[in-house]
Amino acid sequence: MLDKLKEIEKSALVALQSVKDQAALEAWRVTYLGRSSPVMQVFSGLGGLSKEERPAVGQAANKVKMALEAAFAERTEAVKAAMLARSLEEEQLDVTLPGRGIRVGRLHPSTQQLRRVIDIFAETGFQVYTSREVETDEENFQALNFPPHHPAREMQDTLYIDAGDRGENPLLLRTHTSPGQIHTMREASSKNPENPPPIRVVLPGMCFRSEQITARSEVQFNQVEGLAVGEKITFADLKGTLSDFARRMFGQKVRTRFRASYFPFTEPSAEMDVECFVCGGAGCQVCKQSGWLEILGCGMVHPVVLENGGYDPRRYTGYAFGMGPERQLMLRYKINDIRYFWGNDMRFLEQF
Numbered sequence: 001m002l003d004k005l006k007e008i009e010k011s012a013l014v015a016l017q018s019v020k021d022q023a024a025l026e027a028w029r030v031t032y033l034g035r036s037s038p039v040m041q042v043f044s045g046l047g048g049l050s051k052e053e054r055p056a057v058g059q060a061a062n063k064v065k066m067a068l069e070a071a072f073a074e075r076t077e078a079v080k081a082a083m084l085a086r087s088l089e090e091e092q093l094d095v096t097l098p099g100r101g102i103r104v105g106r107l108h109p110s111t112q113q114l115r116r117v118i119d120i121f122a123e124t125g126f127q128v129y130t131s132r133e134v135e136t137d138e139e140n141f142q143a144l145n146f147p148p149h150h151p152a153r154e155m156q157d158t159l160y161i162d163a164g165d166r167g168e169n170p171l172l173l174r175t176h177t178s179p180g181q182i183h184t185m186r187e188a189s190s191k192n193p194e195n196p197p198p199i200r201v202v203l204p205g206m207c208f209r210s211e212q213i214t215a216r217s218e219v220q221f222n223q224v225e226g227l228a229v230g231e232k233i234t235f236a237d238l239k240g241t242l243s244d245f246a247r248r249m250f251g252q253k254v255r256t257r258f259r260a261s262y263f264p265f266t267e268p269s270a271e272m273d274v275e276c277f278v279c280g281g282a283g284c285q286v287c288k289q290s291g292w293l294e295i296l297g298c299g300m301v302h303p304v305v306l307e308n309g310g311y312d313p314r315r316y317t318g319y320a321f322g323m324g325p326e327r328q329l330m331l332r333y334k335i336n337d338i339r340y341f342w343g344n345d346m347r348f349l350e351q352f
């Protein structure tokens with residue numbers, strides 16, 4: 001029996017020499033250390049041996065089992081090391097290659113342009129006031145001198161919100177950022193009704209109109225509006241501030257011109273044009289050969305609007321202006337379709 005154990009050990013160790021991978025290791029373990037392996041069978045046959053033989057055979061079998069287990073553990077390590085060495089050699093990892101870049105997101109072109117506009121006015125002393133997108137008819141129209149049924153409302157087709165019968169004051173999505181003027185003035189004047197403080201704010205944000213969506217009109221777009229209210233503010237302040245804005249935004253040499261216009265909430269009202277920054281004023285397709293680009297609307301705040309905001313128009317005056325960042329981008333980059341802005345097409349957005 002002891003000879004047989006030696007034989008078992010020898011053949012197992014020989015077989016182990018040819019084991020080269022994980023699968024062969026497992027097969028070897030089952031064959032030589034498994035439940036029905038020769039060594040284990042020696043253990044289960046111990047009962048049939050005489051009392052004298054049993055301890056010696058048991059001891060010898062134990063030794064063989066431990067020797068095989070140790071050899072197996074050693075071989076396992078060797079196989080693992082060999083596999084690692086082989087994979088390193090085959091895969092040829094080049095640690096000097098630069099790492100894969102992380103894709104960094106970016107701001108939407110409209111947001112970028114909004115921020116450019118805001119930055120310029122911030123340098124001039126304007127604060128940013130963000131205002132809600134859902135408004136009442138009173139704040140979006142009436143307080144801004146658009147009475148119910150006023151024909152000027154036709155310039156701003158409106159998306160209404162179903163909020164039950166609210167009479168002449170339905171809820172709506174703001175059609176312009178101008179209700180922010182009312183909020184700003186009311187907030188400031190309510191703190192000190194006798195002596196309301198001066199105001200200088202820009203009001204950026206999304207506006208909504210019930211428009212047919214075409215290359216030139218969208219149901220949503222951004223506006224940046226500005227409002228300055230105080231004592232002795234004149235049209236000269238408006239012109240100076242906006243001409244300075246145009247120079248900072250479009251170049252120090254850019255010329256501007258003001259044309260008379262109409263808005264219900266300003267009097268007098270004007271449009272400001274800048275010299276075409278595509279052709280330098282010579283005339284091109286973008287400026288339709290005129291040499292000028294219409295950039296913003298502006299005017300002196302209407303006395304009715306000042307009054308609605310809690311400012312006495314006999315003591316206070318002010319000016320307001322509004323512009324569209326998408327329009328500015330369209331002119332600057334010759335974008336011929338406004339639908340690109342909200343179409344979520346990465347090919348467009350990634351260019352900014």
Ligand SMILES: [Zn+2]
Pocket residue numbers: 276277278279280281282283284285286287288289291292
């Ligand atoms: Zn031009």
